[in-house]
Amino acid sequence: MSAYTFFATHRAEIFSATLEHLELVLMAMAIAVAIAIPLGIFIVQRPALRTVALGIASVFQTIPSLALFGFLIPIPFIGGIGKRTAVVALVLYALLPILRNTYVGLTGIDPAVLEAATAMGMTPWQVMWRVRLPLALSVILAGIRTATVITIGVATIAAAIGAGGLGTFIFRGVAMVSDAVILAGAIPAALLALLADGLLALLERRLRVS
């Protein structure tokens, strides 16, 4: 069976798997952003915690994804079979790029600008919200973009622990030794990654200052 005919006959199934995949990615990214950006803001003010936070985030990144999914299964509450475990793993992967870029973006600001902001009577909080964050936005977004692309790829492996998504086709195809079925998972995943990358790159360029 050619890939084309497989695509044609399984259109609805591929479409719903793509949606499921997207759901996993969006959920994981939303949580990762909600953790990493505030954490990044926090470690800018507490340099002592910087090494620890970035170190821990880096460690997750080094664990092979399949192993990480496996490790999480026996853990109570967050583990088990299914979507929840997958999202947890994906969040752990997405943390580092966002956290690192948030930190770099917030600290890489012209000292003269920060000096002026403080001397004009801005509180540290106002300096953060009105000066640091807006100026760091494009760098932070670049981190989110990297994380999104990684997450879309890694999410295919989440099918191994029953989380669904486009990975189901890939694993099924490997089991069936069918290129057509593998491609039915791989091609939409690749397109999804390219699309997300392109859109976020566009937004990033819009937000860049000077």
Place this chain on the structure above:
Amino acid sequence: MYFVARGVSHFAMMVARTAQSRWGRKERPPLPRDITAVKTFMPANSFSPAETSIEFSGVTYSVNGTPYRARSHSGLARERSEKTLVADITLAIGAAETVVLLGRSGSGKTTLLRLINRMLEPTAGKVLVQGRATTDWNPFELRRGIGYVIQEAGLFPHFTVAENIALVPTLEKWDGRRIATRVAELLELVGLGGEEFASRYPRQLSGGQRQRVGVARALAADPQILLMDEPFGALDPVTRAELQREFGALAKRLGKTIVFVTHDLREALLLASRIVLLQGGKMVASETPQNFLQLGHPEVRAFAASLGGEFTVKENGAAGMGGTREGAAGHAGGAENA
């Protein structure tokens, strides 16, 4: 979960807002043209013009010193690791004076300036602004009542010229119309009138224009005190001379208390009503520009020599630098690099 959701929505909102301000640039309402008709603004806060003055009494500032709480008892340096940046400065600056703090790099002039708006707190002694110790002021309130201009202007690159100038009024929560009026007025004042400049971003301006915006921003909330840290130091000589001349005239007209840091004696002589010379963190002279060059202090003569012959005191000889064209055009360059 609530916190997470709030964080995400806050971030999304910020992205949206920034994106909108980039995309929707043209929709900004035009600034009112008739600036002479409006004179509505008042002093930003509790500063009353009559008593404006700054006073240093026995001020020492050291780094790596004892923690802040322990400092206030005895001002003496206790630790050997301490480095004293300014030592035992006593100086009173009256209302509407333009005091120029002159000195080489590392002489403590910027430190002294930063003590005034509580960017630094004295290790010993007191800095009084409007008769009140800076440490007794709410630092944010204090700083909003003091204009501040630095080299390269330190403008916010993500704000337009108008938004940069409007910063302190915005922090002080003025209403939009009053801010717009004030911004137009200030742009006119610093020679950047018209709608052309208001909506530009700092990167779209020349160095001289940026510095003008820096001055306008410092004046926005009509502070009684203006601090300037080598504001014209990064400009080319022609633009610098232009701005110095214009600013000198402006300063006379405004009647503010101005503390101006420079290493350029020429600039000091041009702008100052009094020159305070610093050397190694100590005050070595405080004199009017008319009498300053007559002082016999070796550091005064060193600075006089930097002018390159024109004003050189005879017995010093101004060896090396004197007479050459470079010496005359440069600004204390030789002394600075020492």
